[in-house]
Amino acid sequence: MKTYELTPNNGRKSFYGKAAVIERDNGDIELRSYETIVARIRNGKFERLWSGYSMTTMNHINAFIDAFGIRGGGKSWWNTLEVVEN
DSSP states (O other), rough: OOOOOOOSSSSSSSOOSSSEEOOTTTTTTTEEEEEEEEEEEETTTTOOOOOOOOHHHHHHHHHHHHHTTTTOSSSHHHHOOOOOOO
8 A cells, every 4th residue: 555645636736635635455446535535446436435515625536536537516517416425
């Protein structure tokens, strides 16, 4: 398993440790926002794991999907996704 800080995609210098990428040994790539795993990429498919919403976490999600070439982003898109049981 490898964990590293997520790099912002909106001109900010850092998320100051509030967002991390976790690359699991099974190939899953997860996004941790604050202390919650909110999303993952499994077999190339983006999955929503958290039913909540916050503007800050959405910034983390947008940077995450941008970093991994996933299409989407924003509150409207997020609200259309089904929450997958972890």
